[in-house]
Structures are given as C-alpha cells and as structure tokens.
Amino acid sequence: MIPILNLTRQYEQLKDKIDQALIRVAASGHYILGPEVSEFEREMASYLNVKHVIGCANGTDALYLALKALKIGAGHEVITSPFSYMATSESIARAGAKPVFVDIEPDTMNFDVQKLEAAITPHTKAILPVHIFGQAVNMDAVNRLAESHHLSVIEDCAQAIGSEYKAQKVGGLGDIGCFSFFPSKNLGAFGDGGMCTTNQDDLAERLRMLRVHGSRKRYYHEEPGLNSRLDEIQAAILRIKLPHIDEWNHARQAVANHYDALLKPLADVLQTPYRSPDSQHVFHQYTIQLKGPNPAQLRATLQQQLQEAQVQSMIYYPVPLYAQQTHADLNLNKVDYPVCEAVSDRVLSLPMFPELRLDEQEQVVNTLAQALKGTPIHA
Ligand SMILES: Cc1ncc(COP(=O)(O)O)c(C=O)c1O
The missing domain is CATH 3.90.1150.10 (Aspartate Aminotransferase, domain 1)
Incomplete structure (x- = not known):
C-alpha cells in the first residue's frame, strides 16, 4: 500500500532522540507548560522570526484564542476562505462571530483577494486568510485592505509552517498566526498541539492569559478563556523535529x-x-x-x-x-x-x-x- 502519508519513516530517522526525550519528560515530573514548552516557544520564535510564540492544545484552539485575543465575538464578521478544513470557520462561529466567505482562485485555491473588498461591511472585524495546502495567500493585498479598513488579520497557517511569502515566513505577516501540530502536519507532534504567533506584546499577553482560563495570576480570572495548554511531551518532540x-x-x-x-x-x-x-x-x-x-x-x-x-x-x-x-x-x-x-x-x-x-x-x-x-x- 502506498499511503497518503507515512509517519513511521520520520520516527525511524529520529527514534533515538525521540525515545530519550520521552523518557526525559517522564522522569522530570513536569508535564504541562513547563521548561520544554518555554524552550520550544523560544526556538520556534527564532525560526519564524516572530517576537512571541504561545503554545496551545491544538490548531482549532489557536484560531479561537486569536479571535478572543482580538475581542472578536457577537455582532462581528470575519472574512475567510470557504475552501479549508472545518476548524477555520467553526472557530469564528464558536467565538460568536459570523464567518463571511469569499470565493477562491482556481489555481492557488486560496481565497481570491480581488473579491475581499466587496465582502467588507461595517461589522467586519478581521480577515482570516488560510494558506491552503502550504501555499501562502497574497498577503500584501490582504494587509493593504486590512489597513485601509482598520481590520485585524489572523493567518491560518495550520498547513503552511515554513512557507514564505516574499521571503517572509507565514505566521508573522498579520496580527496573529495560528498553527497546528496535528501529527499529519508538516511539523507534527505525537498527539494534538498548536500555537499562536504574534509580534505584538499586548496580544501575546492576552493569548497567554486566555489559554489558562483567562488568568494572568493563578486563581484570579478576568474573562472566560480556555484550558488550552501544550504539554511537555509534545513540546519535547517538536523541539527535536523543528531543526529538520x-x-x-x-x-x-x-x-x-x-x-x-x-x-x-x-x-x-x-x-x-x-x-x-x-x-x-x-x-x-x-x-x-x-x-x-x-x-x-x-x-x-x-x-x-x-x-x-x-x-x-x-x-x-x-x-x-x-x-x-x-x-x-x-x-x-x-x-x-x-x-x-x-x-x-x-x-x-x-x-x-x-x-x-x-x-x-x-x-x-x-x-x-x-x-x-x-x-x-x-x-
Ligand atoms: C487549515 C486548517 N486550520 C485549522 C486546523 C485545525 O488544527 P487542529 O487539528 O490542530 O485543531 C487544521 C487541521 O486540522 C487545518 O488544516
């Protein structure tokens, strides 16, 4: 059988390092949001050339956290692509906002930036481009429109880690980038995982607060957030894979x-x-x-x-x-x-x-x- 994807060939390449990392984390007694996650966030920020990386439980949560960090919810519209995985528009609906779809380009299969402006209304808060199958959206066109209409930009980079638009890595091209480490992704964990990226300090702080039940200080909660943490085993595995x-x-x-x-x-x-x-x-x-x-x-x-x-x-x-x-x-x-x-x-x-x-x-x-x-x- 020639499978659409074979994950064991990659594991075989890195088996010794991964096995050691699994044992190291097991013995550390630290399993969620610990030193492996902090190091991973630092290393990933350097790889993507972004200021902040915030690990979370999966790519779907990354999108939801991004929308909440930008205070997008009821009464708001978010423009996105109809040709994507369900998580993209489901997250918009989950945040209480309305997904607005624009048709796609026949060749790239990304949303058609020529059709974006017509979809903007007084309720529009953000544009959410999806770099589908690993090919970046025309971000100059997206950012130009976002700037002129005062909209936020959330990149769905779940399928596109390492992809570049005009020599800049995706994830640093809008306000917040959202990534998935689902095992089948180009950088995959051994379970669920995800992250948000941003160059803005205030958004990074909000994302960190929202991923732990809306809390900056333990047991003091300022708004409804999520339990959406990256665990140490996934971070340790991702740290081994990232250099490759x-x-x-x-x-x-x-x-x-x-x-x-x-x-x-x-x-x-x-x-x-x-x-x-x-x-x-x-x-x-x-x-x-x-x-x-x-x-x-x-x-x-x-x-x-x-x-x-x-x-x-x-x-x-x-x-x-x-x-x-x-x-x-x-x-x-x-x-x-x-x-x-x-x-x-x-x-x-x-x-x-x-x-x-x-x-x-x-x-x-x-x-x-x-x-x-x-x-x-x-x-
Ligand atoms: C385009 C896109 N967005 C979001 C997600 C959600 O990621 P996750 O499965 O980690 O929740 C995925 C992948 O599953 C995806 O392909």
Missing part, C-alpha cells in the same frame, strides 16, 4: 517536482498544482485538479482504481464550508461561490510526505495513467 523542518519541506518540494514531471503526459486530463511566484509552497498536500466535463464522476472511478492498486488518495475538501450543516443558519447559496464549487469537484490529493520514494511516485502516476488512459506511462 526546512529539510523536510525541501524534500516535499522535490517530491512535488517529480510528480510534476511524471504527470506531464497527462496534462490534457489533469492539472498539477500551481506555484505562485510570491510564495514558497511547502506542499502539505500535492493536489491535482481533474479536467473535463464530469470531474466528480471521473474522480470516484479513479479513486476506486487507485484503491484497488493499493494507492491511497484523498479528497481535500469535498464539501465547502458554506455548504456544511454547521453553517446552515447562515443560509448561504453555492451559486455565490462558483469557483469553489467547481474546484471541490475536481481536486484529488496524492500521497505526499518527505520520505516518499521515486519508485513509489512512479507507481502512483502509472496507476493514474492506467486509469485515465488505459496504459501506464512510465516503465
């Missing part, structure tokens, strides 16, 4: 380049991922788009044939956020998001991880070619 993130992201880029080359003969039936010239894509996913009049039907057949040939593939995302039951109260209409509708029917993500071998990629592409053209294209 650039090397792993480069390996992902090499895998993507190989796929691009291997898939060239199929250019009439599928589109390989677009690279924005301003962004350093870190390929959290390698997502192709099927061409033709009935892509969803073709995709279903294709996935079946891939499965039979022991190749795993995934659809990220089959249902856009405006069409989720969670947001039924918003009464949104899919006709307002024609690009997202079309893209959701066309996308298919192929196996992608730094340790994926060339022979495995050839097998993936041959299976695709066999299914689409009736013949493999690489011997």
Whole structure:
C-alpha cells in the first residue's frame, strides 16, 4: 500500500532522540507548560522570526484564542476562505462571530483577494486568510485592505509552517498566526498541539492569559478563556523535529517536482498544482485538479482504481464550508461561490510526505495513467 502519508519513516530517522526525550519528560515530573514548552516557544520564535510564540492544545484552539485575543465575538464578521478544513470557520462561529466567505482562485485555491473588498461591511472585524495546502495567500493585498479598513488579520497557517511569502515566513505577516501540530502536519507532534504567533506584546499577553482560563495570576480570572495548554511531551518532540523542518519541506518540494514531471503526459486530463511566484509552497498536500466535463464522476472511478492498486488518495475538501450543516443558519447559496464549487469537484490529493520514494511516485502516476488512459506511462 502506498499511503497518503507515512509517519513511521520520520520516527525511524529520529527514534533515538525521540525515545530519550520521552523518557526525559517522564522522569522530570513536569508535564504541562513547563521548561520544554518555554524552550520550544523560544526556538520556534527564532525560526519564524516572530517576537512571541504561545503554545496551545491544538490548531482549532489557536484560531479561537486569536479571535478572543482580538475581542472578536457577537455582532462581528470575519472574512475567510470557504475552501479549508472545518476548524477555520467553526472557530469564528464558536467565538460568536459570523464567518463571511469569499470565493477562491482556481489555481492557488486560496481565497481570491480581488473579491475581499466587496465582502467588507461595517461589522467586519478581521480577515482570516488560510494558506491552503502550504501555499501562502497574497498577503500584501490582504494587509493593504486590512489597513485601509482598520481590520485585524489572523493567518491560518495550520498547513503552511515554513512557507514564505516574499521571503517572509507565514505566521508573522498579520496580527496573529495560528498553527497546528496535528501529527499529519508538516511539523507534527505525537498527539494534538498548536500555537499562536504574534509580534505584538499586548496580544501575546492576552493569548497567554486566555489559554489558562483567562488568568494572568493563578486563581484570579478576568474573562472566560480556555484550558488550552501544550504539554511537555509534545513540546519535547517538536523541539527535536523543528531543526529538520526546512529539510523536510525541501524534500516535499522535490517530491512535488517529480510528480510534476511524471504527470506531464497527462496534462490534457489533469492539472498539477500551481506555484505562485510570491510564495514558497511547502506542499502539505500535492493536489491535482481533474479536467473535463464530469470531474466528480471521473474522480470516484479513479479513486476506486487507485484503491484497488493499493494507492491511497484523498479528497481535500469535498464539501465547502458554506455548504456544511454547521453553517446552515447562515443560509448561504453555492451559486455565490462558483469557483469553489467547481474546484471541490475536481481536486484529488496524492500521497505526499518527505520520505516518499521515486519508485513509489512512479507507481502512483502509472496507476493514474492506467486509469485515465488505459496504459501506464512510465516503465
Ligand atoms: C487549515 C486548517 N486550520 C485549522 C486546523 C485545525 O488544527 P487542529 O487539528 O490542530 O485543531 C487544521 C487541521 O486540522 C487545518 O488544516
């Protein structure tokens, strides 16, 4: 089986260090928000070139904490992408605000910055760009608008750690950056984990307060917060992995380049991922788009044939956020998001991880070619 993701190959590389770290933390007697977390926050701040890193329990909480830190809630609107994981817009709703979706670009699959301004109302408080699949949004356009309309910017960087926009790492490009260390992410823990990043001292203080039940001083609570702490074992593992993130992201880029080359003969039936010239894509996913009049039907057949040939593939995302039951109260209409509708029917993500071998990629592409053209294209 060629899985969409294999996490054990990475563990094998770092096994000795990780095993030692697990034992070190177990013996330390300190398990939550201790020295490993503090060191991790410091090292991560240096890697991302941001002033503050605030570890928390997961990426979903990071988004919620960011919204609460910016005092966004009932009566407010937050503009975001409909082509993302549920956590993005769910967090806006959880904070009591209204998610406002703008349609996406057909190539990057990020929200279309040309359509942002029309979505701004007197209730808009923030723009929440999602760097989907690891490719940065056009942040100059987002920040220009945010500045002129006095809006905050929260980056959803869950899929994009290490990705750059105009040579600056994502997470430091808005007011607050939100990251996930879910095991499948480019930098993954051995359980849940997340963090917020910011260059603003007051926001960092609020984020630290909110992650421990709205408390700056133990047992004195100033507003409802969360129990959203990063634990020592996750921080220790992340500290071991962090020095490798650039090397792993480069390996992902090499895998993507190989796929691009291997898939060239199929250019009439599928589109390989677009690279924005301003962004350093870190390929959290390698997502192709099927061409033709009935892509969803073709995709279903294709996935079946891939499965039979022991190749795993995934659809990220089959249902856009405006069409989720969670947001039924918003009464949104899919006709307002024609690009997202079309893209959701066309996308298919192929196996992608730094340790994926060339022979495995050839097998993936041959299976695709066999299914689409009736013949493999690489011997
Ligand atoms: C774009 C995006 N935002 C937010 C999240 C939420 O992160 P977590 O699963 O750590 O809560 C994820 C991943 O799951 C994601 O892909």
